[in-house]
Amino acid sequence: MSKNETGHAKNIANANLLCTHIIELGAKYNPSNQKLLLANLQNIYSTAFTHQEIVNNSVAPYSLAVDHREKLFAPVSKKITKLRKMYKATEGVTAAQLEDFMTIARRLKGIKKVSPLVTTDPSEENNQISASQMSYDQRTNNYDLLISLLESTPGYTPNETEYQVATLKQEKTDMLQATQSVSDFFIPLNTARTVRNNTVYNSEDNLVDTFNKAKDYLFTILDGNSPQYKAISKIKFKKP
Template sequence: MPATTETGHAKNIANFQSLIAFVIQYGGTYNPSKTTLKLANLQARLVQEQTNLTDVLNKTSSYNIAVNQRFAKFANVKSLATRLVNALATTDAAEKTLADAKGFNRKIQGKRASAVPSTPTDPAATPVPKTISASQQSYDQQTQHLSGLVAVLQNEPSYAPNETDLQVVTLKALIAEMVNNNNEVATQYAAISTARMARDKGLYLEKTGLVSIAQDVKDYVKSVFGATSPEYKQISGIKFKQQKVI
């Protein structure tokens, strides 16, 4: 569904709780035949939707932690790649090997090997060909490009730096951590997406969602006490905002 703040969902749930509080005051006069409108079921539904909302908030926190950890792990990849190329340049590596390493570094930096041709000013000129973005900066791609760069270093016999963070074994461990961080973000995203779906269905499904049930409660109270009754006026102003479930 469209992005919304959690405040809107929480407000619907809080207003449902207020609605129940008035229903309780009506005592035995509130006696609907529809099962979903009975007081015990309203109370159970309130607890369920509160639980769903809390689940989303908890999973959002876990997702944000995973995203922040991934960001920290990838933060220095560009500078590290440049250091690796510079370190390789001080070895006996062939020009082709150095060129391969620089190619992976360009991809990590998001740069092109050559400039993109400009758009012709002459309408009759041959159109500029469509190009694929050179900014291959997704986390998956950065991991892939760094892995390619490390493979170049590993296959160069003269590459044997004394700096621990530039050594192949350290780099492979870093790549494994990067993969794990990226996978954790994907796992947490799936979890939060599923939790949001459960929340949204519980709140907004047509006829069975909390918002629809709240309207049914209002309609029942109006039918029992009358549209101009003090009882109906108590609850008629309690607002519920419906949203689409996608």
């Protein structure tokens, strides 16, 4: 779990902890602000906990899709090097054709991986996944260009299955499917994070702000030297 995701879970766990302290206070906890009543705080906690669980359940399939895509694309650079040698050994290939091959190969090898980072800003997450998708889309497109070049070269008819055009076309199809799968699993994950973030940070009565106000009220009714005051002061609610 990333540091950010751990931070979300910590805020939610601390909400439950503060509710436990409030329960122990009994009738002494009697804020005039209705939003700080125990029942409301427990409802906010319960909602946030449920939303975090949905995020957690969406992370695994997305991560597996990302891992599968990375594994699929990992051998491409080495394969391009071998394809170059195979192409160079093909009868009738000209220097110009070889340079065309190298131009495409450089594009394939030159695009760096864009990791899908975790953030609490939904628009930023969308930008990140878009950049990542574009990187893999570009690599797949360049792979397709390379296939077209090989296919249009009459003498390119290798006996080895891994270098044959049909094999390369299947690999391209697998690349497209892997990237689409990442996108498909990202959508529910991003939606779940947006809902969770609204509950914990962004809505008008979000968890962090409401529970910090509850702490402020608690500090007015507790003795600053009491063990409970000191324990509650250590319970933190933070926005990223």
